[in-house]
Amino acid sequence: MTRIPVPLTQFVVKMHSRCDLACDHCYVYEHADSSWRTRPKVIGDEILTRAAERIGEHAAAHRLSAVRVVLHGGEPLLAGPDRLRHAAEALRAALPPGCGLDLRIHTNGVLLSRTFLTLFAELDVKVGISLDGDRVSNDRHRRFADGRSSHPQVLRAVALLNEPEYRRLFAGLLCTIDVENDPVAVYRALAELRPPAVDFLLPHATWDEPPKRLLGGDRTPYADWLLTVHRLWEADRRPFAVRTFESVHRTVRGFSSLTESLGLEPSDLAVLETDGTFEQADSLKTAYDGAPATGMNVFAHSLDDLARHPGIAARQSGLAGLSPTCRACPVVRSCGGGLYAHRYRADTGFDNPSVYCGDLMTLINGIAGERGSAAVPAAPTMSADQADQADQAGQVDQTVPAVPAQGGESLLPTALTAAQLDELARGYGSSATVAALAHAQLSITRAMLAAAWDASGQGRAEAWELLAALDASAPAAVDAVLAHPYARAWAARRLAGDLSVGLGELAALAAAAAVRAGRGDTVAVPVRGGWLHLPTLGRLAVPDGEAVVTGSPEGISVRAADGSVFTALDQPLRRVRLVGGWTVALEDLDPLRDSHDHAVAERLPDGELLAWTGALREAWELLGRDLPRYAEGIPAGLTTVTPLRPGPAGRDVSSAARQAFGAVGIARPATAPTLALLLAHEFQHVKLGAVLDLFDLHDRADDRLYLAPWRPDPRPLEGLLQGTYAHLAVTEYWGTRTVAYGGLPGEAADRARAQFALWRRYTAEAVERLVESGALTGLGVRFAEGMGESVAPWLAVPLPAAAEQSADRIREGRGHARPVEA
Template structure:
């Protein structure tokens, strides 16, 4: 497949270019770059609107499930509440439906007030605060221009953030390391502010302007400073997530980093300055004057054009882009060469050097590695690495199918998306996030089993979108479920919803009441509010486990406990009775046998990717009801039909939507600027291009289902045979017509055209199957009538 520009998911929006402090270690005002002098003080309304439009267009073009935006400066609070409100409104306006917004602000907090915090609460804006430690440590660098201390004002602001009505906005503390400060005193001062997270940052430096290294502190003072805190933090039971330590723990186990300064993950961040110019990461300001510049602006260029900038592309090259010395280093996959800006050396080598902190990073990573013991690796067959589909795999999917390896690759990519979405919510429940981080090292299989649950991502998407009723208690539910799966002892407050504690993938425990309750787990089981569940406790009045149907080659959960399962467009069924469960079990067994016999091309992928069926309530007219949700990969919702063949049809039909949604999360198949509405032969209403694409792809399976039924009835008469022939004639005609409509749209990308070609080849053999003149005539008549009705409906607004 052809190469497409990578997508950005993190955006730094500069809303004000000046600052009310005069920190002497600031990379914006005190280092090599001086571009700030020519920038407008505040971003104008036209910059905010254009930036939001560019981000929205980019999210739409790349089908991004979420974007992360940080309002920054200078000092962003200098922009004032009205401008910050305008920025939030524009971003919410521009993002497409289904794309969640994680909006944050990073501030020195000296101006923070309840006026700002009420605004942030209204728009769900998380607040990160810079604080370098206690009074002595903080005021070593972070003072007003006249020398006054900023410390008391910051502590007052943090007191506001800790209030119950604002606590959910508190994102954490950022501390720039100065090795002259006492590390334990700094750690204790930061911990006293009860932050959800702490970030320790190495001071920005390059080989041209190296960091201070007092001789008395040895060869690796920055590593030693951090290791002193790591030892204390570990002894304290890791009371708060520390991003640099958590990133080292993760990368040592082959996981992604949580910071751009470690690991080999490609950079996906872009900066917008107050004049609307696009820039690379701010840290590059420490390299040389003009280093972050791209020459692009929000008014004239798209984010795909920015992504194609040589500097941006260079930061996507991973291991191959590092210096030779780095590529052969034993800790390179954890270090990642260090922060890109810290590699700069004037002369021919540019950024192709080890980090100026190379020795510190080596000592820090190897010491942490030795302290935490041997890494637990995840077998490749259990959780494959995220990777683009191969040409062969894409062509399999284009034909409507997709074998086990292909769908497993889709599932691995979806798990990666869920992990990133959940990580964006980490600040909301630091206790739960800390447990999740520990489980990622101790029991990654258990954690992945919970995060791969379809409704884990559905919950995260709701929180990131700021939907009414969505809350961060879901982090505790995920952490508790993963700990229980790993048989890890735990003591964690969990939410009680509707009188029950919900444990994703496991079930629910009826405890009564609401609010929060402590869940405690031991080697024997777990308990909440005096209700105890052993590992072998059967389904009962209080404990309602998720029931699973084990079939040859496929095990599927009947999910009737998770409150997030209402992600489909139809109402969900309540807890299945024993008789209803028996009916579902028998229906699934017969449907699976039928799929294996009559639709063998769909069976391997379905077994690999469809792990959850959510029972729905019957339709209002008693008709068949089914649905798939874009934010719930691996699940379909179905109201159990009366016959097993129809259940088989609904399973393969809805799983087509699941597969294509996963492809669209990673690959651009059509031009998102095409806002025309198209004729879908199976619907009376005009459809957008993505809706037509989804329907066409799903109906490949419908066509094959009815085609195999026709072959079953070959030479036979009767109502059932006649119905099968008519349905087959209709659906093959509908699908073939829709493929040609897609191909003629002019809006498919090269990859989209390849998908259309694959669908055309898949449906072509079915067009040659004889069904008799009666069925053909009836199908043609229905198609003509549907097209005529659609044309009349489409023309109605023009006549009006």
Template sequence: MPPAPRPPVPFSQYVIKVHGRCDLACDHCYVYEHADTSWRGKARVIDEAVLARTAERIAEHARTHRLPAVHVVLHGGEPLLAGPARLGRAAELLRAALPPGCALDLRIHTNGVRLNTRHLDLFAEHGIKVGISLDGDRAANDRHRRFADGRSSHAKVLAAVGLLRRPEYRHLYAGLLCTIDVENDPVAVLDALVALEPPRVDFLLPHATWADPPKRPDGLGPTPYADWLLAVYRRWEELGRPVPVRTFDSIHRTLRGRSSLTESLGLDPSDLVVVETDGSFEQADSLKTAYDGAPETGFTVFEHSLDQVAAHPGMVERQSGLAGLAEECRACPVVRSCGGGLYAHRYRADDGSGFRNPSVFCGDLLKLITTVRDRTTPTAAVPAQDPPGAALTDRQLDELAAGYGGADTVRALAGAQLGLTRRLVAAVATASPAWELVTSLDAGDGAALSAVLTHPYVRAWAVRCLAGPGSGGAGSGGPGSGGADPVGADLGGVAELAAAAALRARRSFELPLPVRAGAVHLPTLGRVLVGGAGEAVLTGDPEGFEVGGVRTGWDAPGDGRWQPVRRVALADGWTVALEDTDPQRDSHQWPVAERLDEAELRAWSGALREAWELIGRDLPGYAPGIRAGLSTLTPLRPGPAGRDVSAAARQAFGAVGIARPAAAPTLALLVAHEFQHVKLGAVLDLHDLYDRTDQRLFHAPWRPDPRPLEGLFQGTYAHLAVTEYWAARVRVLADGPERENARFQLAGWRSHTVGAIEELTGSGALTPLGERFATGMRTAVEPWLAVPVGPAAEAAARAAAAENLARWRARVAAGAG
């Protein structure tokens, strides 16, 4: 059943055009220099009737939707051309009309050349804050912001800012807006703006579309706008982030799952409407860059309410979030931060796709966001050192016994796993020439080293090394399995993890790395296709690395020979790696898939996002733990005859392997199922739940073959999530074949799970803690036993269980004979 249409989001932001002309002739202006020419037919200045009716419409909307505040910008053209009297009247009408309890945030955005103390005294009286457009130092500003006769505007703008910096007017100073030109010196631009002590700086990409693309000067590379902003970002950090920068703050916020501060980033629905000088309602001004008439709605303040405007198809489209984006955007790893870029920048006319395209700045936005993300967020949640104390608390054990385990509990498991991995790696790595770099990183850049050691397949590699050749040690056994002398082990893995950590730490170094199947591998980062075998020397520096004739940055997009690990952004700043490059990922019982092509990557990304939404809805008790602990998904090859295939490797905490199923609900179930194995394996590394010397085999109600104690425990624990999943499906599905299947599945899995718990508790092999854990599992199943499924489903489940038991008994009897 499709979801009900979401009601339009009410408008809380308004741009009122108080004057339709300008006293500058900026050649990058979207109003006068782009596709839309409607300004020619609009009134030069807004009259009182339009102002009064606009104030009434805003007040009406605020009352209807009980808005706590509205934000209004007096704009143009150049709004100061409207004169102080009209600006003051606009403020009076707006404040008088708003209902009690609705605050007014009133601002004016100006080029500043006419700003004087008369204006500022008026603004102080009415509480109007002032934002000013300024593109940097004189050379940068005068590249575009000039008078019609070519004169510089810079000195007049500086004088205006000087007035705002006076103590009596400082409270009116809202900030500076700078339009990017990549031919300007980014550091000089930032320094010039910071010197003016603004409360905020906003950098804007120049308006462009696929029909009228932005300039990309020769010699500046394929992503000049990202490179320019990253140069500003580095300088901003060097200066200690002296002022808020809306672009950077929005990236930081959206990476953490919070709202954006600008319509050009993030997936927040647009809540802005424009009122033109003649009283017509329009969409965002930036649409004027797309085509003539693009922002028009056909509505006016005299004839239409703002609710009618909110229902306009163009407004609805800009409030549709992920669903309103192009397929390429929905599959992008940074879509929740990028949001597809500014709506106007997606326009394409030649193929009829309109705005259903990636931004014309797509490559720049991807590089900008991923670089900021990888420099600031990837290791933030990774403990740099072993956690104090390995054992879990009673509360945490009880959470886990119930099948769940909140974020803090799973993070405790992750911290303990990191400590184990450190010890395992140390047992292998001291014989490697790269060990000195590892210890240096641990002393000075521990977070970068831990970010690599937390990679699930680092531990898998270390266990293989310690277990000896042919052991298959990554798939079974506890944290100390094996014990072979590491001499002769795969010490190339030490160099690989050292190089990856050193690149994350922006270290300069040189290391020989093994070439495996024609590629040099960097755990957590990706691989470089160099061909051949043997070794290749990798040279790293703060900007990137070079190996096998390839020069790149580890956070750069792939170029064919450099194949980075791709990440899928799921929600709230959480990303999961789609690991298809690491040779150690072959740790599961099923063969791994090769490098995903772009179509399969998009399919995986979309399926994972949908699956995560389903987990949040149907398995809310499991979602926080999955988010805290699942870092890696390894695509597997499809199973035989369409069979759904998934696995969790005992020595690879944080990873699950799955062959992409046909439907997202199945993927949600497989993720939850396999992460149960991940959690229980980590618990068993810390606590004895059963007698490990007991070699007996037991009946698992869902399998015909006898199972050892750990296998029975693992399957039972995984099926706590499976049972709850089917109970949720029974609840949310409409009557029909799917719901009947869900009833049958629930009847079977809850019966299997209860039977397996009884098998465990009757084994006599559980420790006291294991008995307590099994009791917790039994209690967790109770609510799902009460969900009605109907006599047919119950009968079918009993028949299936009886058949399974008969097959198991026959197999045991055959083995005994």
């Protein structure tokens, strides 16, 4: 039998096929497909048990690290607590060891009660709720059959989820857009409920049944609606995750999408109906009667059988599966043709652009323009010729006017020697080399802060004057604050034209430096949202207004706008001390930590803090054992780990923000070896970003796209360079483990050999592609050759044929490999 292209990792299980609301925009009951009429109302226990077994078999066969299952309907709560318990327990029991279960339920909230939530707390079931905004907006569609509003019941359900006992279960809200609803009112109503996430969904439509358009209105009303919400969301500093917005931010930068509605990532979703039949994505019910049907069922067919279904394969073919119009579109790698169902037309099937084509293009270009088109002024760079001259002197060409520091020294001091640059090219970096990078980064941060302040037009001001005074008298205190990764992130956003990031953050930096200096200096800091945040120190709850912060030898003193005085932080920044004396901050407070391409976690509860502490300590020991040449430089440059929210379907999530040197964002993975590899992988990005701030390694005018061996979609050259550099560490990680296992048998040893075979080949191919691109500078070619020298010894390590064959299967069957599968 043919191999499946992509394993299925996300499953929708229909617990009940009827609903207690009569929403007139529901794709299940109100659109083309009518299969619900002939299905049992409630799913049977035997179907649930067999479905759990099928998912467990599939997870074991494809070594899945996690699966996501959404209990759905109709209205799944109508199935009752006993059946929901059976579903959860059967699924957990059937999964193989090492495979996590992300179990969720999506409900309209009408029946949600403490009884259900107590059950979900016991079974660890996250809860998502459908809500279209304020009462007027929600009542436009989401009503009972007799016309009554469902809004009060839904608000009651959300209030229950926001209680401390159940808050951890709150997965988020799902809002279907209606362009007749006021986007500001909808956003404000949802934001007031403090959801962890909101999905704004386009109403399902096709070319035969097009979406609502307002008479005499804009041609792209859905884009305009969403862009209004996006501006509010950005102005509020992204108070909750929004997959649509985050996916646009990610895909325009060459990263993967977080939703099937955007991007070119293959779909890995399947649906189980109450009668035990397998279907494709539910959204297809809007196309035509029977569109999602597969002809398969849980008793007669495996999930591998289902994954081979032509309809599912059609949603996994990336760019090749799109219409000619889409393939020629400049935003196709972000749009991805839109949701598959929205492309349908009776005469041409799904071989069309999305019926929302214009809206999607306007949305993507609008978000890219608001957040990404205004480039941050280039950091100091060096041409190839200048680099050759500087090799002897060890100097950095200052292509930006130098800003004097104390003593009149240049803010762009000697950075790297030729030997240090060669060391970095091979992927490594000693403590001295990484410290030199960090020193150069601090100088760049100073210059960017000065430029951002000058651009503000504020002239002389208390906060800036205090920073300058402290820089002369207590430079260590200023350096400690300015070395904080998100100090530079503030300057980068301001220089990019993002004025939603106010000048209050600069006052907070000055206040933090004053507290560290302890000289008795005083500075006023604006307070918004009830928290006074002091970078590198922590935060305290104070009334909004202007707080006066004093840093004295006795500590901190804060006088709030209402006259109350505070002498301690409510929530100090917490740090983990690791073997060897290295201390890393767990940054879960800074408002600018959202610089990463993933949603950040909120303040870690004590239990999660302990879990992070143990995981970091174990991961650091593993790095010292398995990647000693990479580990040596990490303490000199990595100061901050920012906890992220878990990824979809339990996938490992990590990030290095380009304008936040010294920080990595990570969603705590299930195992310490995975965390070790994530740390090494992301710190490679941190190092290379710092190198690219100092040297031109490639022609920045080259706008061609290049295929990375491990991805199905082409990337800009810098993206290929970043990925290749990060995978040097991945290759050595698996190579070291393979050598350690020797010829020992066992699943873990076989897996290490297969991963090693895969990543050494991928990385070597990528290095060759970089050299052959013709777009590297002379210094860039030398850098790529250094990467090649690092990979070459690993290519000579003999491996059994089974390992190479396993790598071949991954290359042929998955197309998009994940570097972190420890």
